[in-house]
Amino acid sequence: MSEKSRHIPATVKNPGVLAQRRAELVDVATQLFLRNGFHKTSIREIARACSFNVASLYMYVTSKEDILFLVAQRIVDEKAASLGDIFSEGDDPVAAYILAFQRYCRIIDKYRQGVKLLYREMDVLPSDRQTTILESEIAVHELFREIIDHGIQDGRFRPVNSGLAAQNTVFLAHMWSLKHWSLKREMTFEEFLEAQTAFLMSTLLPKDLATGPNTRLNKIASTKRA
Amino acid sequence: MSEKSRHIPATVKNPGVLAQRRAELVDVATQLFLRNGFHKTSIREIARACSFNVASLYMYVTSKEDILFLVAQRIVDEKAASLGDIFSEGDDPVAAYILAFQRYCRIIDKYRQGVKLLYREMDVLPSDRQTTILESEIAVHELFREIIDHGIQDGRFRPVNSGLAAQNTVFLAHMWSLKHWSLKREMTFEEFLEAQTAFLMSTLLPKDLATGPNTRLNKIASTKRA
Amino acid sequence: MSEKSRHIPATVKNPGVLAQRRAELVDVATQLFLRNGFHKTSIREIARACSFNVASLYMYVTSKEDILFLVAQRIVDEKAASLGDIFSEGDDPVAAYILAFQRYCRIIDKYRQGVKLLYREMDVLPSDRQTTILESEIAVHELFREIIDHGIQDGRFRPVNSGLAAQNTVFLAHMWSLKHWSLKREMTFEEFLEAQTAFLMSTLLPKDLATGPNTRLNKIASTKRA
Amino acid sequence: MSEKSRHIPATVKNPGVLAQRRAELVDVATQLFLRNGFHKTSIREIARACSFNVASLYMYVTSKEDILFLVAQRIVDEKAASLGDIFSEGDDPVAAYILAFQRYCRIIDKYRQGVKLLYREMDVLPSDRQTTILESEIAVHELFREIIDHGIQDGRFRPVNSGLAAQNTVFLAHMWSLKHWSLKREMTFEEFLEAQTAFLMSTLLPKDLATGPNTRLNKIASTKRA
DNA sequence: AATGAATGAGAGTTCATTCAT
DNA sequence: AATGAATGAACTCTCATTCAT
Numbered sequence: 001m002s003e004k005s006r007h008i009p010a011t012v013k014n015p016g017v018l019a020q021r022r023a024e025l026v027d028v029a030t031q032l033f034l035r036n037g038f039h040k041t042s043i044r045e046i047a048r049a050c051s052f053n054v055a056s057l058y059m060y061v062t063s064k065e066d067i068l069f070l071v072a073q074r075i076v077d078e079k080a081a082s083l084g085d086i087f088s089e090g091d092d093p094v095a096a097y098i099l100a101f102q103r104y105c106r107i108i109d110k111y112r113q114g115v116k117l118l119y120r121e122m123d124v125l126p127s128d129r130q131t132t133i134l135e136s137e138i139a140v141h142e143l144f145r146e147i148i149d150h151g152i153q154d155g156r157f158r159p160v161n162s163g164l165a166a167q168n169t170v171f172l173a174h175m176w177s178l179k180h181w182s183l184k185r186e187m188t189f190e191e192f193l194e195a196q197t198a199f200l201m202s203t204l205l206p207k208d209l210a211t212g213p214n215t216r217l218n219k220i221a222s223t224k225r226a
Numbered sequence: 227m228s229e230k231s232r233h234i235p236a237t238v239k240n241p242g243v244l245a246q247r248r249a250e251l252v253d254v255a256t257q258l259f260l261r262n263g264f265h266k267t268s269i270r271e272i273a274r275a276c277s278f279n280v281a282s283l284y285m286y287v288t289s290k291e292d293i294l295f296l297v298a299q300r301i302v303d304e305k306a307a308s309l310g311d312i313f314s315e316g317d318d319p320v321a322a323y324i325l326a327f328q329r330y331c332r333i334i335d336k337y338r339q340g341v342k343l344l345y346r347e348m349d350v351l352p353s354d355r356q357t358t359i360l361e362s363e364i365a366v367h368e369l370f371r372e373i374i375d376h377g378i379q380d381g382r383f384r385p386v387n388s389g390l391a392a393q394n395t396v397f398l399a400h401m402w403s404l405k406h407w408s409l410k411r412e413m414t415f416e417e418f419l420e421a422q423t424a425f426l427m428s429t430l431l432p433k434d435l436a437t438g439p440n441t442r443l444n445k446i447a448s449t450k451r452a
Numbered sequence: 453m454s455e456k457s458r459h460i461p462a463t464v465k466n467p468g469v470l471a472q473r474r475a476e477l478v479d480v481a482t483q484l485f486l487r488n489g490f491h492k493t494s495i496r497e498i499a500r501a502c503s504f505n506v507a508s509l510y511m512y513v514t515s516k517e518d519i520l521f522l523v524a525q526r527i528v529d530e531k532a533a534s535l536g537d538i539f540s541e542g543d544d545p546v547a548a549y550i551l552a553f554q555r556y557c558r559i560i561d562k563y564r565q566g567v568k569l570l571y572r573e574m575d576v577l578p579s580d581r582q583t584t585i586l587e588s589e590i591a592v593h594e595l596f597r598e599i600i601d602h603g604i605q606d607g608r609f610r611p612v613n614s615g616l617a618a619q620n621t622v623f624l625a626h627m628w629s630l631k632h633w634s635l636k637r638e639m640t641f642e643e644f645l646e647a648q649t650a651f652l653m654s655t656l657l658p659k660d661l662a663t664g665p666n667t668r669l670n671k672i673a674s675t676k677r678a
Numbered sequence: 679m680s681e682k683s684r685h686i687p688a689t690v691k692n693p694g695v696l697a698q699r700r701a702e703l704v705d706v707a708t709q710l711f712l713r714n715g716f717h718k719t720s721i722r723e724i725a726r727a728c729s730f731n732v733a734s735l736y737m738y739v740t741s742k743e744d745i746l747f748l749v750a751q752r753i754v755d756e757k758a759a760s761l762g763d764i765f766s767e768g769d770d771p772v773a774a775y776i777l778a779f780q781r782y783c784r785i786i787d788k789y790r791q792g793v794k795l796l797y798r799e800m801d802v803l804p805s806d807r808q809t810t811i812l813e814s815e816i817a818v819h820e821l822f823r824e825i826i827d828h829g830i831q832d833g834r835f836r837p838v839n840s841g842l843a844a845q846n847t848v849f850l851a852h853m854w855s856l857k858h859w860s861l862k863r864e865m866t867f868e869e870f871l872e873a874q875t876a877f878l879m880s881t882l883l884p885k886d887l888a889t890g891p892n893t894r895l896n897k898i899a900s901t902k903r904a
Numbered sequence: 905a906a907t908g909a910a911t912g913a914g915a916g917t918t919c920a921t922t923c924a925t
Numbered sequence: 926a927a928t929g930a931a932t933g934a935a936c937t938c939t940c941a942t943t944c945a946t
Contacts, residue, residue, distance in 0.1 A: 013929065037349060039265035043916060053932050055918075064916065119404065120346050123263065138408070163412050164421050167405060168398065175397050178345065178404075182364065186389050195390050202384075202429045238905070269941060279907045281943075290941065464926070489801065491717035495920060505928045507922075516920065571856065572798050575715060590860070610880075615864050616873050619857060620850065627849050630797065630856075634816070638841050647842050654836075655880045691908065721937060731911050733939075742937065 005132045006073065008066050011059040022060050024050050026070045034113045038068055038121045068121060069129050075114035076136040082107045083140070093151035097169075097204070098197060100147060104140070105173045105193050115177040141166045148204065157204045165204065172196055232299070232358055234292050237285040248286050250276050252296045260339045264294055264347045294347060295355050301340035302362040308333045309366070319377035323395075323430070324423060326373060330366070331399045331419050341403040367392045374430065383430045391430065398422055458525070458584055460518050463511040474512050476502050478522045486565045490520055490573045520573060521581050527566035528588040534559045535592070545603035549621075549656070550649060552599060556592070557625045557645050567629035593618045600656065609656045617656065624648055683810045684751065686744050689737040700738050702728050704748045712791045716746055716799045746799060747807050753792035754814040760785045761818070771829035775882070776875060778825060782818070783851045783871050793855040819844045826882065835882045843882065850874055 012018045028049040032041040043064055047054045061067050083104065108115055122130055145166035151157030176183065176192055183192060238244045254276040258267040269290055273280045287293055309330065334341055348356055370392035377383030402409065402418055409418060464470045480502040484493040495516055499506045513519055535556065560567055574582055597618035603609030628635065628644055635644060690696045706727040710719040721742055725732045739745050761782065786793055800808055823844035829835030854861065854870055861870060 011930085017930080042914080044914090054916090055933080056931055058917070059930070120349070123346070134407070141408075160425075161421050164409075164418070164425070167408065168401070168422075168425060171401050171405060172394065172397070175394070179393060179397060181360070182367075182393065183390075187387075192390070195387050196394075199386070199390070199394060199429050203425050240905090243905085268939080270939095280941090281908080282906055284942070285905070466926090469926085494918080496918095506920090507929080508927055510921070511926070572801070575798070586859070593860075612877075613865075613873050616861075616870070616877070619860065620853070620874075620877060623850070623853050623857060624846065627846070631845060631849060633812070634819075634845065635842075644842070647839050648846075651838075651842070651846060651881050655877050689909085695909080720935075722935090732937090733912080734910055736938070737909070 005128050008070065009062055018060065021050075021052075022070065025052065025057065025060055025067065026074050029067045030071045030074065030114070030117075033068070033071055033121065034117055038124055065125065065129075069125055069133075072118055072122070072125070072133045075111055075118060076133055079107055079111055079114075080136060080139075082110070083143075092156075093147050093154055094156050094201075094205070097144070097147045097151065098201070100144065101169055101173065101197060101200060102193055104170070105176060105189075105196070108173045108176050109189050112177045112180060115174055116180075119174075119178060137170070140170055144169045151204065158206055160204065168203075169200060172200065234296065235288055244286065247278075248296065251278065251283065251286060251293065252300050255293045256297045256300065256340070259294070259297055259347070260343055264343075264350060291351060291355075295351055295359075298344055298348070298351070298359045301337055301344060302359055305333055305337055305340075306362060306365070308336070309369075318382075319373050319380055320382050320431070323370070323373045323377065324427070326370065327395055327399065327423060327426060328419055330396070331402060331415075331422070334399045334402050335415050338403045338406060341400055342406075345400075345404060363396070366396055370395045377430065384432055386430065394429075395426060398426065460522065461514055470512065473504075474522065477504065477509065477512060477519065478526050481519045482523045482526065482566070485520070485523055485573070486569055490569075490576060517577065517581075521577055521585075524570055524574070524577070524585045527563055527570060528585055531559055531563055531566075532588060532591070534562070535595075544608075545599050545606055546608050546657070549596070549599045549603065550653070552596065553621055553625065553649060553652060554645055556622070557628060557641075557648070560625045560628050561641050564629045564632060567626055568632075571626075571630060589622070592622055596621045603656065610658055612656065620655075621652060624652065683806050686748065687740055696738065699728075699730075700748065703730065703735065703738055703745065704752050707745045708749045708752065708792070708795075711746070711749055711799065712795055716802055743803065743807075747803055747811075750796055750800070750803070750811045753789055753796060754811055757785055757789055757792075758814055758817070760788070761821075770834075771825050771832055772834050772879075772883070775822070775825045775829065776879070778822065779847055779851065779875060779878060780871055782848070783854060783867075783874070786851045786854050787867050790855045790858060793852055794858075797852075797856060815848070818848055822847045829882065836884055838882065846881075847878060850878065 010018055010022075012021070025046070029041070029046050032046060032049060043057065044054060046052075046067065047057045050057075061070065118133070122133065125133070141163075145162045148157060148160070148162040148165050152159050152162060173196075175196075176189065187195070236244055236248075238247075251272070255267070255272050258272060258275060269283065270280060272278075272293065273283050287296070309326075344359070348359065351359070367389075371388045374383060374386070374388040374391050374395075378385050378388060399422075401422075402415065413421070462470055462474075464473075477498070481493070481498050484497060484501060495509065496506060498504070498519065499509050513522070570585070574585065577585070593615075597614045600609060600612070600614040600617050600621075604611050604614060625648075627648075628641065639647070688696055688700075690699070703724070707719070707724050710724060710727060721735065722732060724730075724745065725735045728735075739748065796811070800811065803811070819841075823840045826835060826838070826840040826843050826847075830837050830840065851874075853874075854867065865873070
């Protein structure tokens, strides 16, 4: 979890103040980055939008790049927090998979713009920082892979390449963010969710189940939904 | 095809010269944008890298943004050209789909970085320019959708939501570009191609075919490959 | 000695504390100024290097300039202290001169970098502060001048312009500091000392002594050396 | 002569324009550096003082440091040009030495502030640039050393350490610049010149000449003066 | 058609210093 | 007496763009 590379030095000492004002800073920066992108957002703009003096801002971060890292971190962390324990519950891998995917999709929907931001501006960060962020993404892959592997062992899933299947799962959820401009014209989020679930299940379930009506599957998920 | 919004004003009158030198400009700019991103590439850098004087460059283009548009256009156009007539041939929708997908994937592999660039920098363009670029993307969706619809009508494909299926098809090809940092550690392009083909086919083919060995499918594709 | 202009106001009342912590401050600042120069050393750097908080530092000093003044003063004072009573002892002006010069040279060697710092950064100080520092230098001139005048009166020295001779004496000692980059490649400090002593003596002693072997002169000095 | 390290890259191509405007820039910068020092002079100040836009200024230099280097170079070059051929003429090393010293002193007087600037700000430059500047200084040492060696071989000078003697010669000329604040209160430049000449001659000439009246020596110099 | 030179605006960052506690 | 946090002003440098020829 490379705790070290998550650290960003600050001049401010009081951890409470640091956390609180950084939160303020990151909030504002996130808004601006989402709206105008990283490069078109100036430090002065950010400072003006919070109640920070430009120099004060630099008590909380070392560089503009740091702000992007904090923003990325927050998105990733909130995503992780939202994911919570959806992977731990239950023994049925099919239900677990569906539940997890749908929950993950809802998180993507919630952080739709944040996800897009990550895809867009990640390369600005130095590679160790990128790695830190991407580790979180990989963690999600792994969780899905575990479920899929479970399912394969149980004979509930077909013996697919679980690594790619997991990545496809995650990527097809991200699609709601990256292709939103196109998808929103054709379907609602709920429709996307249902169709995409069916789509994925048809790649995992053995033939006889895969072709059945999806309603049952979705019902499982809906029942367990928070 | 909104021919109008494709137009970029220039001081240079001679269309031959315009086309030729723009091509040079776009070539160089593409390289630099791919390597360093749009914002970290300066006009001076571009001018230095081709045989242009900074001021001359502005005879072929109105702003730096225009260059990005031209670059985006070129990527999109080359992709389109590469696609060529892969959709027109044959009557077998299954073979057509597989062939088209695999060919599209190869194009994505070829323009891997260009595709990434598009995802990353598209938002810099004003929305009408974005639309122009995205129309080309939509065109690809449509082509896939047509094949799928064909297949559904023929009974060769399941009655899926062909719109989403088409977008998934395209998006899962793009995955090779966007997730290359992760995928390349686990598989070669050919492996990706094969697995992803199987993945998609299992969502389209009726149960009895979907679970069959994929070798046959790939053989079809290989046969028709250029 | 313009005691007034030596004073630097402070918020701290307790004179003991003031002196002690100022000493610490000046110590650290001297190191940093020597290493990086006055302008490239920031207040924060100084505060970080001692046990001071930036704001606390300002209780002992009114401005960054003050610190430079204190540093300059300390160098000058330590030089003065090292000089001590070398001028008072003995009646032989020749021996006294040689002893004083060589001792002064050793002090310059000891404070080599400090001397350079003074030459370099003195102009940053307001002119009254400069004067305060330079008075100390003038005092040294005067001491040398007295010896020389003595020698002239005794007939041991030629009737030179004692003012300039004194300044030359001091300046040629400073040379070890200012031209160290060049001199060190050609001679050791002891060689410099001996040669420079001979050089100066040849300008002061009447013809018959001046051309004699210098060993005798140096022996005198060596004998009385501390 | 490390011609390479003398070069400073520029965006401006026309060498005439480059030279002319750089001269303007260096002129102004010299004034400001002399008056306020390098660090207290801002780029904007310099730009304002010539008719340069800040960005234009950067077409002629790469950094503020470059300007200091150019200023230093100009001082050093003008000094060198002024020195001209004073060393080549004549066969009499005594006359040559006196002439050269006095001429050098006049140059120091002319560039009094420039010389001080060099002593003060040289350390700001990176060491290769420093070396470039100091080479010029060393060249002067060497010229004096040659004359002195000549004189020693001819038996006109005493067998002193010619290296140190040469450096002393140069350094005592610089004294007029570095100690001007003090010297000017006690003597005019001409008085300084005469006294310092006598001072140096007494270290070089054998006893019988050294103690003679200096008027003759000065007369030699005066005759040959430009 | 081409280009060398110019420029206003603004970028990110750091500074010496002071306030509030 | 001490300090954590704050700040206005200034810094060097770069940019996309345009003028004059």
